[in-house]
Amino acid sequence: MNAFSTRRARAVVVALAAGSLALTGCTSGSSTNNDKAQTDKDAAAQAKAVPLGTAKDSTGPAPEVKGARKGGTIRVYQRDSYNHLDPAQMYVSDQRDLAKLIFRGLTTYKQDDDGKTTLVGDLATDSGTTTDKGKTWKYTLKDNIKFADGKPITSADMRHSIERMYAKFITDGPMYVQQWLSGEGTTYRKALPDGPYKGKHLPDSVLETPNDKTIIFHFKQPQPQLPYALAMAGHSVVPDSKKDTKDKYDVDPVCSGPYMIADFKSGKSMKLKRNPYWDPKTDSARHQYVDGFNITFNHQASDSTKRLISDQGEAKNAVSFTNSVEPTLTRQALDDKSASKRLVQGYQPYVWQMNMNMDRIKDKKIRDAITYALPNGQIVRINGGSYGGEIAGGLLAPTVAGYKKGYDPYGKLKHPNGEPEKAKKLLKEAGKVGMKLVYAYSNTEIRQKEAVAIETALNEAGFDVQKKEVDAASWYQQMGKVDNGFDIYMTGWGQDWADASTVIPPSYDGSTIQDGSSNYSHIRDQHVTDEVKRISQITDPAKAADEWQKLHFYIVEKVNPAAPVFYTKMLQLYGSNIGGARYNTDINYLDPTTLYLKK
Amino acid sequence: MLPFLFRRTLGALVILFLLTTFTFFVFFAAGDPAQMSCGKNCTADNIALIHQNLGLDKPITTQYWDFLVGIFTGRNFSVGHCPAPCFGYSFATKQQVWATLLDRLPTTASLAIGGAVVFLTVGLATGLLAAWKRGTFVDKTFTSVSMVLSSAQIYILGPIVMGIFVYSGLLESPRYVDFTSGPAAWGAGLLIPWLVMATIFTAQYTRMSRSTMVEQLQEEHVRTAKAKGMSGRYVFLRYAWRGSLIPIVTILGMDLGSLFGGAMITEYTFQLAGLGRLAITSVTTLDLPMILGVLIFSSALILLFNIIVDATYAFIDPRVRLS
Numbered sequence: 001m002n003a004f005s006t007r008r009a010r011a012v013v014v015a016l017a018a019g020s021l022a023l024t025g026c027t028s029g030s031s032t033n034n035d036k037a038q039t040d041k042d043a044a045a046q047a048k049a050v051p052l053g054t055a056k057d058s059t060g061p062a063p064e065v066k067g068a069r070k071g072g073t074i075r076v077y078q079r080d081s082y083n084h085l086d087p088a089q090m091y092v093s094d095q096r097d098l099a100k101l102i103f104r105g106l107t108t109y110k111q112d113d114d115g116k117t118t119l120v121g122d123l124a125t126d127s128g129t130t131t132d133k134g135k136t137w138k139y140t141l142k143d144n145i146k147f148a149d150g151k152p153i154t155s156a157d158m159r160h161s162i163e164r165m166y167a168k169f170i171t172d173g174p175m176y177v178q179q180w181l182s183g184e185g186t187t188y189r190k191a192l193p194d195g196p197y198k199g200k201h202l203p204d205s206v207l208e209t210p211n212d213k214t215i216i217f218h219f220k221q222p223q224p225q226l227p228y229a230l231a232m233a234g235h236s237v238v239p240d241s242k243k244d245t246k247d248k249y250d251v252d253p254v255c256s257g258p259y260m261i262a263d264f265k266s267g268k269s270m271k272l273k274r275n276p277y278w279d280p281k282t283d284s285a286r287h288q289y290v291d292g293f294n295i296t297f298n299h300q301a302s303d304s305t306k307r308l309i310s311d312q313g314e315a316k317n318a319v320s321f322t323n324s325v326e327p328t329l330t331r332q333a334l335d336d337k338s339a340s341k342r343l344v345q346g347y348q349p350y351v352w353q354m355n356m357n358m359d360r361i362k363d364k365k366i367r368d369a370i371t372y373a374l375p376n377g378q379i380v381r382i383n384g385g386s387y388g389g390e391i392a393g394g395l396l397a398p399t400v401a402g403y404k405k406g407y408d409p410y411g412k413l414k415h416p417n418g419e420p421e422k423a424k425k426l427l428k429e430a431g432k433v434g435m436k437l438v439y440a441y442s443n444t445e446i447r448q449k450e451a452v453a454i455e456t457a458l459n460e461a462g463f464d465v466q467k468k469e470v471d472a473a474s475w476y477q478q479m480g481k482v483d484n485g486f487d488i489y490m491t492g493w494g495q496d497w498a499d500a501s502t503v504i505p506p507s508y509d510g511s512t513i514q515d516g517s518s519n520y521s522h523i524r525d526q527h528v529t530d531e532v533k534r535i536s537q538i539t540d541p542a543k544a545a546d547e548w549q550k551l552h553f554y555i556v557e558k559v560n561p562a563a564p565v566f567y568t569k570m571l572q573l574y575g576s577n578i579g580g581a582r583y584n585t586d587i588n589y590l591d592p593t594t595l596y597l598k599k
Numbered sequence: 600m601l602p603f604l605f606r607r608t609l610g611a612l613v614i615l616f617l618l619t620t621f622t623f624f625v626f627f628a629a630g631d632p633a634q635m636s637c638g639k640n641c642t643a644d645n646i647a648l649i650h651q652n653l654g655l656d657k658p659i660t661t662q663y664w665d666f667l668v669g670i671f672t673g674r675n676f677s678v679g680h681c682p683a684p685c686f687g688y689s690f691a692t693k694q695q696v697w698a699t700l701l702d703r704l705p706t707t708a709s710l711a712i713g714g715a716v717v718f719l720t721v722g723l724a725t726g727l728l729a730a731w732k733r734g735t736f737v738d739k740t741f742t743s744v745s746m747v748l749s750s751a752q753i754y755i756l757g758p759i760v761m762g763i764f765v766y767s768g769l770l771e772s773p774r775y776v777d778f779t780s781g782p783a784a785w786g787a788g789l790l791i792p793w794l795v796m797a798t799i800f801t802a803q804y805t806r807m808s809r810s811t812m813v814e815q816l817q818e819e820h821v822r823t824a825k826a827k828g829m830s831g832r833y834v835f836l837r838y839a840w841r842g843s844l845i846p847i848v849t850i851l852g853m854d855l856g857s858l859f860g861g862a863m864i865t866e867y868t869f870q871l872a873g874l875g876r877l878a879i880t881s882v883t884t885l886d887l888p889m890i891l892g893v894l895i896f897s898s899a900l901i902l903l904f905n906i907i908v909d910a911t912y913a914f915i916d917p918r919v920r921l922s
Binding site for chain 2: 081083168169171186189193247248250251265266267268269296297298299300303306307309310312313314315474
């Protein structure tokens with residue numbers, strides 16, 4: 001709910017550059033087929049709002065995974081090393097995946113065998129209680145919850161975990177809770193400029209810990225989304241002790257989940273071992289079946305896919321947390337008798353869109369012409385075909401609550417390769433045939449391939465495309481500049497939880513425009529800004545979801561700041577000796593918490 | 600000998616100093632590294648803190664002086680003390696640069712030494728045999744095969760070998776296991792990279808040792824030795840071969856220096872985390888202290904091997920004087 005965030009957007013880079021994208025619904029276990037009907041059903045399941053669980057839902061232990069046994073070490077092939085180990089700095093997908101295993105927070109997501117997800121209390125006894133529609137939220141901590149060093153977790157630790165996010169050295173984690181408590185943008189930092197490290201704390205009127213077990217949040221405005229925000233990895237618990245070494249904590253954190261870090265060599269390897277102080281009776285969402293995980297980095301998607309398809313030696317006991325099946329090997333994985341039984345698949349929360357810089361392209365007819373001309377189908381094929389993505393009709397992903405399947409005002413599903421004649425007609429009406437379009441794209445293999453298809457299609461529609469290749473490492477920084485000098489450029493965005501409030505305000509609210517903002521198309525529409533303010537105050541999630549969708553339709557149809565391109569999907573492989581593999585609809589990857597070795 | 604080594608070491612240090620200076624000013628004066636290490640919730644205060652923590656709030660010349668002094672005396676950073684030789688902390692990983700370099704060196708050294716043993720043994724043997732059997736079927740076969748192999752590239756050959764041997768389950772996936780925790784596992788994990796690397800390097804050594812041997816066999820001192828009635832084999836190995844070693848040692852020194860500095864493509868192809876891989880990652884993440892560390896470390900290794908090669912000349916060829 002702020003101007004941030006190239007971070008979620010960067011998470012897309014993590015996924016895509018790994019060659020990651022692939023198909024369909026959130027089926028559990030060894031779902032393997034490419035049945036589109038199943039895709040639709042699963043998309044619908046993922047688009048449902050996640051209900052808030054009760055104290056009973058939050059009570060451990062988690063239901064046993066059928067056939068699970070204890071013991072053994074799972075090999076993990078990962079492409080990238082972990083940049084952050086301080087939970088308050090964790091945001092992108094691979095870090096969220098690791099956090100599931102080693103950290104705990106007040107709330108978390110619990111998923112059953114049918115893929116139904118519930119938000120439950122994690123360290124807290126339930127998902128939170130409020131008596132005033134979200135202005136005040138109370139959490140009570142469970143008994144017998146401990147850090148990996150044996151120290152009991154108290155409300156002082158939870159308070160500390162929130163307050164340290166105000167400190168200057170925390171620059172990468174989520175900001176929702178701090179902003180709701182203390183002010184929008186980055187003004188919240190003024191409430192506690194040094195965090196809790198110089199003896200100052202937020203007043204009890206903001207954050208209250210009346211005893212060791214209770215923590216109470218007091219907001220100026222109702223914040224019905226708090227339980228979801230607290231489930232983010234960034235809000236995991238950090239001890240209020242000397243072991244919180246401020247910026248040094250990023251290399252040596254104290255774990256609280258079922259596993260702890262035994263050894264970490266950045267860029268090379270990480271070993272996880274059991275956390276002896278994790279008590280399964282306190283955790284309704286995680287298991288601790290294997291003895292540990294042996295993770296090595298630098299495995300490109302092609303390498304991890306080939307190893308897992310071949311299923312030889314140690315690969316039998318292997319997974320990749322976030323590498324997908326490499327797009328060019330998708331067919332091989334599906335046709336292989338053994339590998340096809342070892343796949344998990346699901347929607348990811350990302351939507352790729354072609355931003356049209358509204359500071360430079362002011363005429364909607366031109367923006368519509370670009371939208372009609374884009375070859376979405378070709379772009380999807382380049383990204384792995386139907387297993388890598390799905391043509392997008394709108395700007396909200398199938399994983400957002402209230403998603404309307406079939407919404408396609410620009411007819412991209414009917415005309416997947418674009419409508420050059422229709423686009424040309426609009427361009428003629430705008431008197432801009434032959435208009436120069438400065439098109440920026442990043443220098444990754446996939447984006448380069450897309451650029452050729454996009455340039456051809458737009459030129460055919462009467463544009464004169466000027467391609468500009470930009471370094472992938474600084475892509476989002478460069479696109480985030482208000483005066484970036486480009487007309488069109490593709491970016492990806494995903495929700496922080498299944499609610500449009502984490503998509504529309506940061507991406508389309510004109511009041512957020514500044515360097516670094518994720519309003520990449522620079523849409524400044526008063527109706528949108530007013531509606532964002534209004535809908536943010538709606539406390540009924542179902543009603544809010546409807547209102548967000550209406551605003552979404554307005555943005556797509558009446559303003560059209562960005563052409564929808566495709567929704568992303570994930571397809572992952574695992575070794576034949578791995579049990580309990582399923583797609584996790586919270587982290588949108590293979591669920592690391594249910595895995596076991598069959599023998 | 601000692602004056603020679605002293606002179607060469609001094610020269611190497613001057614080169615290292617110039618290289619370090621150039622790299623430091625190019626990278627650190629080009630932009631603000633704090634912007635790159637600051638996350639999405641970044642404000643001017645956060646930037647100021649990073650500047651302070653990294654010492655970037657000081658004039659660039661002071662930063663450079665601190666950097667140089669730190670190499671010899673160590674430095675204190677906000678994230679902890681960095682003992683000498685201190686090359687600073689990585690922006691990306693917050694690990695000490697020197698500790699990371701030392702951690703990656705065994706992988707790279709194992710790759711280089713193992714590979715060199717294979718390509719040197721096979722390359723010299725086939726080269727000598729081809730020279731011995733000059734003009735025969737053996738010579739022509741070795742020469743033509745080496746021509747083909749020397750034009751191959753690791754990034755082509757590597758995936759093919761992986762497909763045939765690893766993904767089929769015949770051989771173990773490449774990985775680095777510390778030598779001390781099991782020589783067999785160490786060798787097994789690096790066998791494929793060694794063989795692929797050796798295939799390409801061997802061809803070069805075959806061709807070179809053959810051609811230098813052929814040249815040597817036409818030298819006057821070899822003819823004189825033969826005229827004295829020495830046996831062909833003795834002349835071949837004692838006189839001609841020794842003379843042919845100088846260019847081979849030169850090339851080997853350069854190759855080893857480069858390989859120790861980081862066999863980027865080999866390490867990338869086989870997912871090995873050595874210095875080459877570290878260099879690639881540092882560049883792609885704009886991790887300036889690590890880039891600087893890898894560059895200085897690799898350059899030092901190349902210079903070291905050059906000195907070793909020069910010193911080795913004296914043992915091989917008494918005509919070379921080092922004084």
